[in-house]
Amino acid sequence: MFTTRWTSDLVTGIEDVDQCHKYVVKKINEAYNCFVAGMPPESYLLDEILVYMSQCFDYEQVLMMETCYPDFLAHRDEHELFRERMIDVCKPGNASSLSIDRLLILDQWVERHIRQCDAKLGAFVGELSISGMGSGIA
Numbered sequence: 001m002f003t004t005r006w007t008s009d010l011v012t013g014i015e016d017v018d019q020c021h022k023y024v025v026k027k028i029n030e031a032y033n034c035f036v037a038g039m040p041p042e043s044y045l046l047d048e049i050l051v052y053m054s055q056c057f058d059y060e061q062v063l064m065m066e067t068c069y070p071d072f073l074a075h076r077d078e079h080e081l082f083r084e085r086m087i088d089v090c091k092p093g094n095a096s097s098l099s100i101d102r103l104l105i106l107d108q109w110v111e112r113h114i115r116q117c118d119a120k121l122g123a124f125v126g127e128l129s130i131s132g133m134g135s136g137i138a
């Protein structure tokens with residue numbers, strides 16, 4: 001079993017989003033490598049992953065609102081469902097909750113979400129930029 005590697009087909013074309021995704025993928029790989037080496041990752045690594053994912057979500061949601069993105073609600077709901085599930089996993093006292101199985105589920109979710117949801121947003125923002133309507137987008 002392998003975790004997602006950062007490759008060009010994960011690029012959405014929205015630079016800040018891509019940087020954020022790249023960092024999340026890197027940290028998931030770091031955590032995975034810890035498991036493979038027989039040393040479960042420190043809890044701060046999971047915290048870092050979640051903080052960065054949350055930043056990606058927030059940035060994307062602001063961008064979707066600013067651009068009147070038509071799939072905003074469905075995309076936001078995916079983010080919120082993920083946040084709820086991760087809050088359960090990270091409840092205080094659940095220190096041993098990041099198992100390799102959970103990490104792989106997290107990894108699969110991230111990859112699928114980038115490919116299916118974020119790629120669509122990237123294409124939409126790209127179209128706006130081409131048509132000149134997105135010139136004010138950060």
Ligand SMILES: [Fe+2]
Pocket residue numbers: 017021056057060114118
């Ligand atoms: Fe994203």
Ligand SMILES: [Fe+2]
Pocket residue numbers: 057060075079113117118
């Ligand atoms: Fe997203």
